Amino acid sequence: MSELIELRKVNMHLRLITLLSIFLSVSTPVDASEADEVLLRHFKTIMWPTAYKTQDVELLDRMLHPSFQMIDDAGNRSTKEKELDYIKNNHWNPRNFVYSIERLDIYDSRFAVIDGTGETDTYTYKSSNYMIKEDGQWRAIGSHVSGFREKKENEQ
Numbered sequence: 001m002s003e004l005i006e007l008r009k010v011n012m013h014l015r016l017i018t019l020l021s022i023f024l025s026v027s028t029p030v031d032a033s034e035a036d037e038v039l040l041r042h043f044k045t046i047m048w049p050t051a052y053k054t055q056d057v058e059l060l061d062r063m064l065h066p067s068f069q070m071i072d073d074a075g076n077r078s079t080k081e082k083e084l085d086y087i088k089n090n091h092w093n094p095r096n097f098v099y100s101i102e103r104l105d106i107y108d109s110r111f112a113v114i115d116g117t118g119e120t121d122t123y124t125y126k127s128s129n130y131m132i133k134e135d136g137q138w139r140a141i142g143s144h145v146s147g148f149r150e151k152k153e154n155e156q
Helices: 002-053 057-063 080-089
Strands: 064-071 077-079 098-107 111-119 123-134 137-150
Touching (some): 002 057, 002 098
Antiparallel strands (some): 064 077, 111 123
16 A cells, blocks of 8 residues: 555656646746847847947947858948947938837747848838847847838938
C-alpha cells in the first residue's frame, strides 16, 4: 500500500512539473515579446528619428551595432562609422516626419525585423530594419531604404 501512495505522489509531482513547464514556456515568451515590441516601436518611431534630428551621435552610437550597415535608395552601402559621421555633419529637419511601422516580427526574443513607411510634408520612403538583442539591449544591425519619392504639390 505504501508503494502505491509513493507512486501517486511521484505521479502528482510529475504532473505539477509538467504543468509548470508548460505554463512557463507559454507565458514567458509572450510577456517578453510584448515588452520587446513596445521597446522596438519606441526605438524606431521615436529614438531613431530623434538621433538624426538632434544630431545626437552618442545616442545613435548606442543604437547601432558595431556591424551595422545601411543600403540607401541608390544602392550605396554605409557603415556605422559613416552614419555617425553623417549625422554629426548634416542637419536633418524634415517637416512633420512620421514613421509608420507596417511589419514588426520578433524571432526567438533575439532578432527582429521592422519595416514601414517614412513620410514628411515633401517626401516618402520605405525602409527595412534588422535588430539584434544582446545583453538585454536592442541594436540595429542593418537598414535598407527604398522607394524614396518626392511628393507632388497636390500631395503636400
